[in-house]
Amino acid sequence: MNSIELEGRLTMDPELKQTPANKSVVKFTIACNRKHNLNLTDFIDCIAWEKKAETICKYCHKGDQLIIFGELETNNYKNNDDKMVKSTYVRVDSIAFGNKPNGISNFERQEPILEPKYIEIDEDIDLPF
Numbered sequence: 001m002n003s004i005e006l007e008g009r010l011t012m013d014p015e016l017k018q019t020p021a022n023k024s025v026v027k028f029t030i031a032c033n034r035k036h037n038l039n040l041t042d043f044i045d046c047i048a049w050e051k052k053a054e055t056i057c058k059y060c061h062k063g064d065q066l067i068i069f070g071e072l073e074t075n076n077y078k079n080n081d082d083k084m085v086k087s088t089y090v091r092v093d094s095i096a097f098g099n100k101p102n103g104i105s106n107f108e109r110q111e112p113i114l115e116p117k118y119i120e121i122d123e124d125i126d127l128p129f
Helices: 050-059
Strands: 004-010 024-033 041-049 065-078 084-097 117-119
Touching: 004 041, 024 050, 041 050, 041 065, 050 084
Parallel strands: 041 084
Antiparallel strands: 004 024, 004 065, 024 041, 065 084, 084 117
């Protein structure tokens, strides 16, 4: 099973883009501390599509804490020098919002969030409300 869960902070404001087929997409990076050595940080590339991308761009900013659930994907392609390049990233299935650096949540509450707010987004299901 290919499943990944990451907790980290956005390294920059996410920027929503549109594909030629008019699909929303956002590529972003989160900085994650290592579990057994908090002095080391990994920078993980992520990609989200459609409603997930729109939600991330609407509510998240540089420094915000996110918990990412998704799959690890790899692509192979030829670069401009005609060399094969391998890229690895997380395709986002769902997210949870954590605390902002100043302790105010993405929903502008005045007390810090003790547990993340999980938001499952399935772009194939219409919600009844």
